[in-house]
Amino acid sequence: MGSMTVQSNPAAEVVQLCSELIRIDTSNYGPEGSKGERPAAEYYAEKLAEVGIESQLFEAAPGRTTLVAHWQPEGCDDSVPPLLVHGHLDVVPAQASDWQVDPFAGEVTDGCVWGRGAVDMKDFDAMVLSVVRDRARTGRAPRRPIRLIMTADEEAGSRVGAHWLVDNHPELVADCPEAIGEVGGFSLTVRDDLRLYLVQVAEKGLAWLNLIADGTAGHGSMRNSDNAVTALAGAVARIGAYDWPHRIHPAQQAFLDAVENALGVEINADSVEESLARLGTVARMVGATMSNTANPTMLAAGYKVNVIPGQAVAAVDGRFIPGYEQEFFDTISELLGGQVRHEIIARQDAVETEFSGALVAAMQSCLAAEDPHAQAVPYLMSGGTDGKAWQKLGVRCFGFAPLQLPADLDFVAMFHGVDERVPTASLEFGARVLDRFFDQA
Incomplete structure (x- = not known):
């Protein structure tokens, strides 16, 4: 036998x-x-x-x-x-x-x-x-x-x-x-005859910050020109409202080029989420990788309504495009103002590599063997x-x-x-x- x-x-x-x-x-x-x-x-x-x-x-x-x-x-x-x-x-x-x-x-x-x-x-x-x-x-x-x-x-x-x-x-x-x-590696259907498979080759760096405002403690009924809560609130509002400039990473540009070619539309960097609306919530993910971001997420100050506290603290979730970490921190320092300082809670490097080489060729080949409508494209993750x-x-x-x-x-x-x-x-x-x-x- x-x-x-x-x-x-x-x-x-x-x-x-x-x-x-x-x-x-x-x-x-x-x-x-x-x-x-x-x-x-x-x-x-x-x-x-x-x-x-x-x-x-x-x-x-x-x-x-x-x-x-x-x-x-x-x-x-x-x-x-x-x-x-x-x-x-x-x-x-x-x-x-x-x-x-x-x-x-x-x-x-x-x-x-x-x-x-x-x-x-x-x-x-x-x-x-x-x-x-x-x-x-x-x-x-x-x-x-x-x-x-x-x-x-x-x-x-x-x-x-x-x-x-x-x-x-x-x-x-x-x-x-x-x-x-x-x-990465998941498909995004852009046409009946084309699915883009998004391969992550870069991810934003991380900077979690505490914003700390020191002021003069006092009675809530008194005038106080050195109020930590007021100083912190101003800094939080400035950071939350700041319109970060576009910084297009090569992986981001390659992804946008592929979508433009597939959809036959020009993608406006100022309105990328609206331009990509037909792709669903992936547009939100792409929008978050067009620039550095900083989102205030937590606030803490005071212990009694009639006591002005001597300190107020806020937390910010910051993410930076590969290559733009220094710009991120310089901008945060400008937005804080003189009375507010920051401490780094956690910081991690941005990650990036090129969308090239034998491994990338293998990805495209193996995807196409299982899906004839597959096209592998790089992207930057938030x-x-x-x-x-x-x-x-x-x-x-x-x-x-x-x-x-x-x-x-x-x-x-x-x-x-x-x-x-x-x-x-x-x-x-x-x-x-x-x-x-x-x-x-």
Whole structure:
């Protein structure tokens, strides 16, 4: 009798794996309130162990667990440095009463997997796991070694996740020249015969600030020309109302050019959100990356209505375009005025790389093989990812978690949103693309 050939199906498990990962509540409330990622990391390690892949678990704090696995099976080209494939295991919290379904039940209904983490980012975690398990079972090695890292704490700044790993175990990352992870690879339907797949090649830097006004405390019935609340309120109003000048990053320009060509319209930088309105809420995301931004988010002052406090504090969420960090801080200093100072709560570098090279060519090729209407385009993201940590070691970071999405799905609203969900067909598509990608990357 001849030997049996094991049939490959990289998408076979992806829906079930995504659902099971969602059922593991890894809500991250910040430093003091996280549920912890350990149960999800142990689940992931067990699923890898079933197909002969060993994992290491690292903890920066009890329960804050990051998984690292070296997948270098016989048949891959050991002369090529590893590709870092990274996801995060934590999710933002969800208020169950706001949802149509239990956000941690992993329910599969109406053609979607529902639950917190369905798009951010247990979908990608599941796609990678499904592909790796299938390839390990069927003896299909990737072209090059793969470094799998599933981190803790991405949703609260990666302090006890990716940044901790880079600071304490840089050797686990430093040999990887390139990486793929969130947020990119998803489709944007612009015509019946064209879907743009947005590959993230850059993300804005982060500057969270406390604004502090010091004044003279006194009785609320007295005149006071040195009122900290008044000084702070003025600074907050100036920052909140400031119209930041456009600063178009090359990745942003390439994305805008592709949309202009697809839609046959000229996009006005002064009204980009209106110009792109037909693309849905992605227009809001694009609008946020046309300039630096600074949004006042918190205020604190005083303890009694008839007491003028000696100090008032506000918080600002600042984001800067790659290359424009100094301009951001110079502008904030001008807007503060003489009586208000700022302190940096958190600061993270902007991330950027070029949309070029063999890895990008592989992305386009693998997308086109599964979707003949696919065109990969670069874009700049307004938020942040673990790429901010990996870049410190010189890793070129791409957002490439491929999903072919229905044209009417408001995908941007799914991130941290109520009724977060991902189509099962999109998960299966992504698994097939990643399977091809591991042959070419």
